Structures are given as structure tokens and as C-alpha cells.
Amino acid sequence: MALTSEWNVGSHAAEARQARPFWDRHLPDEVVFRPEEGTVRVSSSETLLTVPLTAWGSAERADAGDTEIPVLTLWVPDVRDAHGEALAAGVRLLSLPLVSSGRFRAVGPYGTTVEFAQMRPETLVSRLFTKTDTITPWAIRAAVTLRLPDLLAKRSLTVAEAAERTGTEPDALHRLLRLLAAHGILAEDAEGRFRGTALSEALREDHASGLVSALDLDSAQARIDQVSREILHSIRTGKPVYERVFGRPLWEDFAAEPRLSQSFQEWMSGKTTLLAPSVLAGYDWSEVRHVMDVGGGLGNLLAALVEGAPHLRGTLLELPETAADAVGELSKSLVADRISVVGGSFFDPLPKDADTVVLYNVLVNWDNAAAIRILRRCAEAVGPDGRVLILEGLPADTVGEDSGRAGGVLDDQRLLARIDLLMLMLFGSKERSLPEYAELAATSGLAITSVSPTSSGVFVVECRAVDSP
Incomplete structure (x- = not known):
């Protein structure tokens, strides 16, 4: 979720400044405000919805029950808790619907109308599973290591064609491709062919972000990522765990492994250039x-x-x-x-x-x-x-x-x-x-x-x- 410093400008600027931490907590990353374009973008997998900020009209119209006003709905675990947080943060609340109905509306950034609705228990569990997923992050890294984003850029390939070019087992690769397509990183057509998307473009070898040097499983960053398995030790002791995992502190480890040092510098250079x-x-x-x-x-x-x-x-x-x-x-x-x-x-x-x-x-x-x-x-x-x-x-x-x-x-x-x-x-x-x-x-x-x-x-x-x- 992205908010700029200009989002709270207007007649309710003081209230907006006070409310900003509330919106930082509740608005998901899939919601991106683009005031310079005058739009709000909401993305999910392959779907990207762009709505002009002017389409939201005014909070007063929404409060009056204007059904033509777009509403951004956020599902929360406890709508009453969210309502209490909104009140404490000074968020402008609309009169309808009443919170007793299991939902309420508020004036969001840039005058958008945001509805908070009670999440179903099964949805809550699904959300938690999504947040604790360890398969997808490593699947993306595997795809980068195989250079699938480069292979599928501006072309569609069958599973057999992609497997032949990457030296992988077709059925196993198919499972990887389907998972990536489910997350919008790749796209699958009606004939079962896969191609790249805007997301996979950022994972290509020549992309300015340098993400390849961070996500390749042979990279320094991939080695760094492995320390997470010892997170509990850090929480219990307040101490670092890199040496516990790899036998020596990070900088000593990189100094002894030129490959890691080079990979780290490439990643930092890409990030710094941006x-x-x-x-x-x-x-x-x-x-x-x-x-x-x-x-x-x-x-x-x-x-x-x-x-x-x-x-x-x-x-x-x-x-x-x-x-x-x-x-x-x-x-x-x-x-x-x-x-x-x-x-x-x-x-x-x-x-x-x-x-x-x-x-x-x-x-x-x-x-x-x-x-x-x-x-x-x-x-x-x-x-x-x-x-x-x-x-x-x-x-x-x-x-x-x-x-x-x-x-x-x-x-x-x-x-x-x-x-x-x-x-x-x-x-x-x-x-x-x-x-x-x-x-x-x-x-x-x-x-x-x-x-x-x-x-x-x-x-x-x-x-x-x-x-x-």
C-alpha cells in the first residue's frame, strides 16, 4: 500500500495526519494510490483494477447512500475492533451502515470510501495460511534461478518446451508454473501454454532492480534468507544467528567466498542505482x-x-x-x-x-x-x-x-x-x-x-x- 505526503491535504488535513497510521495498518499492499495519475490501483493475481480518484466523488454522496460511488471493501477479523481503532485514530466515519450489521464505512485516503466488513472464520484461516506460506517464496526463487522470467518474456511455451530448455522434469516444472500463474507471476492460456507477465518482467536478468541477484538460489541473498529458520533463537536470546547457521559471521563468510561477495555487491549496486x-x-x-x-x-x-x-x-x-x-x-x-x-x-x-x-x-x-x-x-x-x-x-x-x-x-x-x-x-x-x-x-x-x-x-x-x- 502506498500513500504520499499529499494524501491528507484538504479541509480535514489534521484528522488525516492523525489517521494515517490506521490506514498504514489496514490497507493491503494490493491497494496503491497514484495521486499523480489521479487513480487508485487494486491488484490481485492477474487482475488490475484502476479507478479514477474522481470516481469516488465525495464522502457526503456516499453517506447519502449514492450507490454509484465505488467502495473499497476490506475484510477484517473483528469489525468492532476495527471500528474502535478507527474512532481512536480520528478516522471520519460515515453514518451508514451501522457497525451492528457487521460492517461500517469510513473516509479513506484521498476521499475514497472504504468499507470494513466482518471476515468469515474460514477466510481468516486462509489469510493466515497465505501469510505463513513458505513454498511460494522459494518457488519464485527457483523460477529465477532457472531464468524462467527471461525464457517466457514476450513468448508462450508449452510445459514440454519449457522443460526441455531448462533441463527440468516436465511434471515437476508444470507444478511450479501453475503455482506462479496462480500468483500472477506467469499467465497460462487456454491451451496450457505459459507466458510472462508484468510481474515476471521485474525478475528478468537485465531488469534495473537487480532482483535476480537477490533471488537466485546461488546468490548471497539466498544464503542470507536461510537464517530465518533460526529466528526463534534470535527472539529468545536477542543475538544474531548467521554464525550459528553457517559457522562464521556474515562478513567473514563473504570474504572467504568471492562468489558470495560478488553477488552481494551486484544486489546492492542494483538497489542503490534505483x-x-x-x-x-x-x-x-x-x-x-x-x-x-x-x-x-x-x-x-x-x-x-x-x-x-x-x-x-x-x-x-x-x-x-x-x-x-x-x-x-x-x-x-x-x-x-x-x-x-x-x-x-x-x-x-x-x-x-x-x-x-x-x-x-x-x-x-x-x-x-x-x-x-x-x-x-x-x-x-x-x-x-x-x-x-x-x-x-x-x-x-x-x-x-x-x-x-x-x-x-x-x-x-x-x-x-x-x-x-x-x-x-x-x-x-x-x-x-x-x-x-x-x-x-x-x-x-x-x-x-x-x-x-x-x-x-x-x-x-x-x-x-x-x-x-
């Missing part, structure tokens, strides 16, 4: 002259920043092995002459040429003690007049509803919650709140001076030395 434009647009870089990307992988973010801001110079600081790979990657960039690469560790003294340090997706991988050591090194490097920029997602309840969220991927609070638990299992770290970052900064001799949202959901948390202007 997010980089939002970081460039979401922060004022006009006063920055030299930016150092600390722990910046292959330099995708740094290259995007330097290319987008012609006055900038850049330095990439990475471990020696990754730095060597980054030199080759950055040599292809249009701004290679304005970027230098330094091999080193962010736990050691850093080069002091830059006035600004960027830490993107770094601190989330470390516990508080290590994060403070990293921040102190960064503060030393930029000196009393420099700045340290922490680029991370932030929980909604710690930055406020007026924070300018734009409905980006990291604005999804359910995604952040999943990452938070994963960080515990991998490193014993966490997705930190803004107050927690403020505490880390203070311990490191820094103070948060601004927080800038971006369209991707990444926040740019600016820190400066305590005594700096």
Missing part, C-alpha cells in the same frame, strides 16, 4: 564540495551524486578487494575524473579531504558500539565544519506524519519491520528510530541538524559537530 536519483533530489547539495561515500560498494551512489551535481568531487572508501572492483566500475562512468577510490576500513582513520561523508545502508549492519566507532571516524574526517549524512529508512512513528513521505519503497512500514528483524538475525543490529540515531550521534560528538525525506523512502539525516554552526 534509489540514487531520489537522494540527489531530496537533499540540498549546493554547499557540498567534496563528498566521501564510506562503505559505498562499487560507487553507484557516489557516481550518481557527482554526475548530478557538476560542482562535486567524490571519494569512495571501501575494503581493498571491493575498492579494486570499484575502480573498474567507476572507470566506465562519465565522471571518473572527479572520483578517487581509497581502500581501507571505516574502523580506521579516514582520508580528510572531504567536507561531507555519506553513510548509506551502513549503520543498519552494525550494533551500537560499532556504529559509534564508525560515526566517530567520520566526524574526525570531516572536522568541525563538515557534515555526516546517514541515509536510512526511518519508522513513521519517529519522524512524524508531516515528514514529507512520498510513498517510496522504504516508506512501507511492513518492509522496515521485516528488515529490522533480519538485521537482528544477521548482525544483532536493527532499523533505528530517529531518536536512536540522535543518541548515537551525540555519543560520537555529533548532533542531528536536519532530516530530509526522499521519494524512495530513504531519509537523509544530516549530522554536524556539536559546536559547528
